[in-house]
Amino acid sequence: MDLSYSDEQKALQEGVERFVREKYVFDTRRKIAASERGWLPDNWAQFAELGWLGMSFSEDDGGLGGGALETSILMEQFGKGLVLEPFLPTVVLGGGLLAAGGSAAQKQALLAPMIEGKKQFALAWLERQSRYNLADVSLKATKEGAGWSLSGHKGVVYNAASADTIFVLARTSGGARDEKGLTLFAVDGKAKGLSRRDYPTQDSLRASELTLDKVSVGADAVVGAVDGAFPLVEGTVDRAIVALCAEAVGCMDAINAATLEYIKTRKQFGVPIGKFQVLQHRMVDCFTNAQEARSMALMAALKIDDADATVRAKAASGAKVQIGKSGKFCGQSAVQMHGGMGVTDELSVSHYFKRLTMIDLMFGNQQHHLTRYSNLAMAA
Amino acid sequence: MDLAFTPEERAFADEVRAYVRANLPADVRDKVASGKHLTRDDHMRWQQALGRKGWLVYTWPKKHGGPGFTPAQRYIFENVCAEENAPGIVPFGTKMVGPVIYTFASDELKQKHLPSIREGKMWWCQGYSEPGSGSDLASLRTRAERQGDHYVVNGSKTWNTLGHWADWIFCLVRTDPKAKPQEGISFLLIDMKTPGITVKPIVMVDGGHEVNEIFFDNVKVPVTNLVGKEGEGWTYAKFLLANERLGIAAVPQSKRGVEALKDIARAELDGGKPLIENTGFREKIADLELQVTALEYTELRVLSAMAQGDAPGAEASGLKIRGSEIQQRITELTLEAVGEYAAPYLPGLLWQGSNEAPVGPEYAHLAAPRYFNTRKTTIYGGSNEIQKGIISKMVLGL
Numbered sequence: 020m021d022l023s024y025s026d027e028q029k030a031l032q033e034g035v036e037r038f039v040r041e042k043y044v045f046d047t048r049r050k051i052a053a054s055e056r057g058w059l060p061d062n063w064a065q066f067a068e069l070g071w072l073g074m075s076f077s078e079d080d081g082g083l084g085g086g087a088l089e090t091s092i093l094m095e096q097f098g099k100g101l102v103l104e105p106f107l108p109t110v111v112l113g114g115g116l117l118a119a120g121g122s123a124a125q126k127q128a129l130l131a132p133m134i135e136g137k138k139q140f141a142l143a144w145l146e147r148q149s150r151y152n153l154a155d156v157s158l159k160a161t162k163e164g165a166g167w168s169l170s171g172h173k174g175v176v177y178n179a180a181s182a183d184t185i186f187v188l189a190r191t192s193g194g195a196r197d198e199k200g201l202t203l204f205a206v207d208g209k210a211k212g213l214s215r216r217d218y219p220t221q222d223s224l225r226a227s228e229l230t231l232d233k234v235s236v237g238a239d240a241v242v243g244a245v246d247g248a249f250p251l252v253e254g255t256v257d258r259a260i261v262a263l264c265a266e267a268v269g270c271m272d273a274i275n276a277a278t279l280e281y282i283k284t285r286k287q288f289g290v291p292i293g294k295f296q297v298l299q300h301r302m303v304d305c306f307t308n309a310q311e312a313r314s315m316a317l318m319a320a321l322k323i324d325d326a327d328a329t330v331r332a333k334a335a336s337g338a339k340v341q342i343g344k345s346g347k348f349c350g351q352s353a354v355q356m357h358g359g360m361g362v363t364d365e366l367s368v369s370h371y372f373k374r375l376t377m378i379d380l381m382f383g384n385q386q387h388h389l390t391r392y393s394n395l396a397m398a399a
Numbered sequence: 400m401d402l403a404f405t406p407e408e409r410a411f412a413d414e415v416r417a418y419v420r421a422n423l424p425a426d427v428r429d430k431v432a433s434g435k436h437l438t439r440d441d442h443m444r445w446q447q448a449l450g451r452k453g454w455l456v457y458t459w460p461k462k463h464g465g466p467g468f469t470p471a472q473r474y475i476f477e478n479v480c481a482e483e484n485a486p487g488i489v490p491f492g493t494k495m496v497g498p499v500i501y502t503f504a505s506d507e508l509k510q511k512h513l514p515s516i517r518e519g520k521m522w523w524c525q526g527y528s529e530p531g532s533g534s535d536l537a538s539l540r541t542r543a544e545r546q547g548d549h550y551v552v553n554g555s556k557t558w559n560t561l562g563h564w565a566d567w568i569f570c571l572v573r574t575d576p577k578a579k580p581q582e583g584i585s586f587l588l589i590d591m592k593t594p595g596i597t598v599k600p601i602v603m604v605d606g607g608h609e610v611n612e613i614f615f616d617n618v619k620v621p622v623t624n625l626v627g628k629e630g631e632g633w634t635y636a637k638f639l640l641a642n643e644r645l646g647i648a649a650v651p652q653s654k655r656g657v658e659a660l661k662d663i664a665r666a667e668l669d670g671g672k673p674l675i676e677n678t679g680f681r682e683k684i685a686d687l688e689l690q691v692t693a694l695e696y697t698e699l700r701v702l703s704a705m706a707q708g709d710a711p712g713a714e715a716s717g718l719k720i721r722g723s724e725i726q727q728r729i730t731e732l733t734l735e736a737v738g739e740y741a742a743p744y745l746p747g748l749l750w751q752g753s754n755e756a757p758v759g760p761e762y763a764h765l766a767a768p769r770y771f772n773t774r775k776t777t778i779y780g781g782s783n784e785i786q787k788g789i790i791s792k793m794v795l796g797l
Binding site for chain 1: 528531532533534535538557558601602603604606610667668669670671674679680734735738739740741742743744745758759767768770771772774775777778779782783784787
């Protein structure tokens with residue numbers, strides 16, 4: 020057993036660390052967040068140039084042959100800098116769906132240019148009633164000649180405004196929450212009949228509500244099998260959860276470091292407030308929480324390619340439970356220990372806190388994944 | 400000991416409810432019910448409506464122009480107001496500086512300020528914390544130097560709530576830099592229109608503006624605006640903080656918050672069924688409701704002791720600790736109930752009262768900002784760490 024990074028992985032980590040240090044000073048991030056797209060094309064071009072966009076795809080797919088661990092290395096540093104570029108929706112979700120379920124033609128048309136930095140993606144699965152159930156989908160796709168017609172609503176679709184292709188999960192048969200009967204469609208971001216309401220999110224990302232009104236797509240827009248998209252989407256979302264966990268670990272490290280620095284320098288009653296035992300113990304709990312989160316995120320990255328589907332799902336859910344718990348503890352504690360300054364927009368602390376909070380809500384919160392894990396783990 | 404209300408108390412509850420229904424402007428009530436932010440004018444219309452009835456200063460004794468409510472009446476008044484979706488009463492004049500003025504200030508200051516506080520005509524704000532003096536308030540450095548019949552004030556105050564709407568500010572200032580920290584502090588009333596005062600907004604975690612930093616640059620304040628004696632300000636400040644901690648438990652608001660949470664959990668779906676039918680989640684709500692009940696009965700015990708003539712003391716610190724944690728828990732569970740639809744951030748709707756439609760239901764776009772913002776409750780009014788320090792020292796003798 021060896022849990023240390025290879026030389027290539029270390030080099031990747033150093034590279035992305037350097038990028039965050041140089042390109043994601045907090046004031047720069049503020050400007051990027053306020054810009055029209057909410058992310059910088061120059062940064063994206065650099066991601067492509069450095070090979071990060073293809074890092075975790077097989078060489079057959081035009082990637083560099085890395086895996087979940089490489090994704091986690093990138094995401095952890097993105098978390099440290101609260102990076103806004105849409106790596107998760109484009110590379111992990113969109114790219115992941117294509118790699119796992121795309122045809123050779125789809126990979127060539129979409130995945131290859133994505134790896135070159137020329138295409139952006141989004142995944143539209145959530146609907147108003149879905150909560151965290153990936154199968155709770157009512158947007159309908161009906162046969163129309165050789166192709167399909169899609170109508171319905173999708174919500175909180177991250178990166179939809181920038182996406183060249185939006186992967187839309189639709190119901191082609193079955194009842195309201197049946198896992199069977201779901202089909203994934205690659206829909207052009209500018210398709211006729213597709214309208215968007217764009218908005219920023221609490222954590223300075225961009226998302227949209229989508230309305231599809233008889234959007235026509237060809238038969239070649241189907242990704243994977245008709246009626247059989249659920250395992251593809253679930254598996255890809257589980258991989259995205261692992262990536263999110265790594266991002267959260269980066270957030271926790273950064274927020275803990277900022278808090279530690281603050282309690283060492285902020286003086287009250289004539290001493291740094293870090294001299295007070297009540298804060299010392301809380302700070303120790305923050306570090307312990309971040310350590311557990313790091314361990315679980317690593318465990319999940321190592322198991323997410325396991326041959327056994329149950330092992331993969333348990334790994335993702337288990338890590339997400341830990342990240343929800345630790346993220347909340349570190350975030351709330353950092354704000355508390357910063358006092359009034361912790362609830363201001365001015366310091367980065369509140370922004371890490373917001374991101375950690377939204378990470379818990381993405382793809383199922385702590386409670387949801389505890390239930391999912393317990394169902395998987397206790398099943399006879 | 401009797402838990403049931405007397406016929407007189409029930410009649411009083413009916414009287415309060417009838418007055419609130421007849422006098423609370425409907426637009427203000429609707430804003431409170433849906434969790435929208437209020438304008439200065441919204442607050443003023445409601446406060447003056449209460450002022451006309453003599454109920455704005457419902458905690459004041461009769462001899463200072465208050466209604467002289469019994470603890471039971473106070474409890475009834477607060478609960479009925481919350482149930483009817485009345486805005487919370489802005490505490491700076493009514494619950495903070497008012498009692499300091501009628502307890503410690505000169506007759507001149509009493510005559511000048513108490514009537515307008517009772518009637519809700521003046522907006523007060525608080526000048527306590529400074530950038531270098533938060534938990535360690537006694538280290539404050541804003542200087543008031545006596546020059547003839549004026550003090551000249553220099554320095555800055557922070558975490559000043561709604562000072563951009565205020566007519567007056569009450570400040571702790573250092574009048575004697577040579578004395579021990581607590582002994583060199585005085586309590587000064589300052590007209591916000593005085594030249595040399597600058598109000599600078601602090602943007603909060605939810606993007607809103609409710610607190611400020613206030614700068615004093617050679618601000619001339621008549622010595623007659625000094626409350627009580629020079630150098631006694633710390634005593635008055637402690638008196639005020641003890642009062643502040645009492646109202647801070649926010650039991651009626653939390654009861655309303657739990658009900659609103661239940662409504663959301665009934666409206667939200669989970670696997671095609673109302674979320675409230677999810678056992679895990681409903682037990683979290685039940686646990687929260689029990690926490691509120693425990694807090695409510697603790698507050699009733701404190702109020703009852705006060706009716707026997709005991710001053711609010713260290714027990715009130717406990718109320719602040721639990722009350723603030725419960726307020727946070729309500730926002731935490733509300734966020735959990737809303738799920739991913741908490742993500743959209745709509746500042747126009749949130750802060751400028753724009754007419755854009757919310758994304759998802761109306762409660763969804765408030766859930767995350769509230770959760771973020773409510774982290775302040777365990778920080779302000781003396782952080783919970785400080786409150787626990789007080790209890791361990793004053794109650795447990797540690």
